[in-house]
Amino acid sequence: MLNFSGEGVKAGMFVRDAKDRCPHLEIVPYNFEAYEEAVSCDEAFLDVTESEVAGPELLVSEIRKEIFETTGCTASAVIAANMLMVRLATRTDKPNGQCYISPEKVDEYLLPLLIKTLRGIGHVLEQKLKKKGVQNCGQLRMFPKEALQRDFRTKTGEMLWNYSRGVDNRLVGVIQDGR
Known part of the structure; x- marks a missing residue:
């Protein structure tokens, strides 16, 4: 290849x-x-909150090691509290990397992050936010939820407010990739 x-x-x-x-x-x-199957197998999402291994970083290191020893292929991994944070961080761990965003590090990771990186923010919404002086999540956080809901409708405003804080209530499971 x-x-x-x-x-x-x-x-x-x-x-x-x-x-x-x-x-x-x-x-x-x-x-x-x-081809025997037409299935994408390059991603997996695991909820490791109930793991008995001492810490998620050790568990993920062991999984990556086993993947390499079994297949000869490297694997990248992100450990984070929810799907939003995992999706955002997947860009930083490739190739063959491991990224852990602990709950204490969410703000450090999110505040400088450009708003266009957030799921659900397309070109039009990005331009509307930029007209309000919003370029990154830290600036987006300055707006109260009610103001975002008034200016961008209820669902979108709530999404913006939540995502700029790293809040995502989707469960780990089968998802469709929106990239």
């Missing part, structure tokens, strides 16, 4: 853009008949 990320080629990129950046790139056609 070749990695062309140094050439600026990334997953999900249009082929024409990838070829512009990397003219020697060869595109190999899919052979769907050769």
